[in-house]
Amino acid sequence: MAKEINIITMAIIIHDTAAPAGNFTGNRSYIYLISAIAALGGLLFGYDLVIVSGAIPFFSHYFGLNEIETGWAVGSINLGCAAGALMAGKLSDLLGRKKLLLGCAFLFALTGIGTGWSDNFNLFIGFRLMSGVAVGSAALVCPMYISEISPSSMRGRNVSFYQLAIVTGILLAYLSDYLLLHTGENNWRWMFTSSSVPALLFFCGLFLVAESPRWLIRKQKEEKALQVLRQIGGAIYAAAELSVIRQSFLQETRERLRDLMQKNTIHILFIGILVAVFSQVVGQNSIMSYAPGILKQAGMGGDSAFLQSVIIGFILFIFTFIAIATIDKLGRRKLLLYGSLLLFFDALALACSFYFHLPGYWTLIFVLGFIAIYGATIGPVTWVALSEIFPNRIRGNALALATLMLWIANFFTTASFPVMQKNFGLPATFSIHAVICLGYFFYIKARVPETKGKSLEEIESMLYRK
Helix, strand or coil, X not given: CXXXXXXXXXXXXXXXXXXXXXXXXXXXXXXXXXXHHHHHHHHHHHHHHHCHHHHHHHHHHHHCCCHHHHHHHHHHHHHHHHHHHHHHHHHHHHHCHHHHHHHHHHHHHHHHHHHHCCCCHHHHHHHHHHHHXXXXXXXXXXXXXXXXXXXXXXXXXXXXXXXXXXXXXXXXHHHHHHHCCXXXXXHHHHHHHCCHHHHHHHHHHHHHCCCCHHHHHHCCCHHHHHHHHHHHHHHHHHHHHHHHHHHHHHCCCCCCHHHHHCCCCHHHHHHHHHHHHHHHHCCHHHHHHCHHHHHHHCCCCHHHHHHHHHHXXXXXXXXXXXXXXXXXXXXXXXXXXXXXXXXXXXXXXXXXXXXXXXXXXXXXHHHHHHHHHHHHCHHHHHHHHHHHCCCHHHHHHHHHHHHHHHHHHHHHHHHHHHHHHHHCCHHHHHHHHHHHHHHHHXXXXXXXXXXXXCCHHHHHHHHCCC
């Protein structure tokens, strides 16, 4: 007992005197492993959202869909995502992060097969909605889990792995669409079914993952939490973290929905919601969900448009590494500022490209530039910001609400694109995205704080208004 008290005392002294950014000397390999497995939920997120892009002309023809119905078929998954986000906060607090992710992995596998082999449009939509529930739940819990098991000096990079997994899923989805393009009249069915393969890998990998120590402490399972923390950073690190996390929970009250509207936290909620919404309406959904069609309108041939969609996925994948390398150096706020401003100029260039009917290679350059900027800035930073900005006592409900608004915004931008393209044209559509990007730039400058290098408890102390 005396030995344990000495370890805790020493740990608290070290925790209070050491600079958090550069002194972690624990089991980095283990942290990277469990972060990578948890991030596979992001791979399925990207895969399920984008696999539809190559299947659109085939299932639209099979079901005889018009523009509104096509937009509904593509965008409906986002309503499922909204429902998943709404439920996942409470379920993850009740069941634990790991058990909920196991359920998500099973649902990913089931809905991939179900969507691909639906015989009528209503059944197709039903499975798309169920797939969305899995995506929305994983999108909330995966970054939350990664942020809760990562030391502050590694958290930004580790949560960025989630965005890397998303873009890996997007790349694999575009590649699958291209490879399955000429597999016959059932090609679109195989495109959707292919998502079951990574889902099964995710399910199996989760058995190697430990439960979140913060969740275990919340559930008064401190011995298990201590075991996880020791595996992450050793005995002294574990004792220090246990003390800090325990103290943060002692200071909190029971989480209630009305707490979100209290004057000392409502400003944090609005920051999180607007960061989430802006991340979905700047224009990347229009490009990624409808890439082959956009490139065809720019003059690309059928197979060429599908191959260039693979290039879009590859560019997104490569440029996400820039965010991973810089997010803990430049910080979250700077990357959001740079990204929103550069996307403003690129969206204007895309609008001009379609308005003046520039050669197709110019459109391709601007499309790739847009995706590169998004992948290096707003894409990964959004998930990092959402995973760390909310105080402990409202984190579950606040993150659920922010993610809910993210998916509603995603639904409207994705579902409305075919209608906007037909009625307003691509120049006007991308001009609207440019205005939104500029508005986001000014909002970040005025309201979004920097959180790099701070523990979750330090961020809470910085933002909380007495």
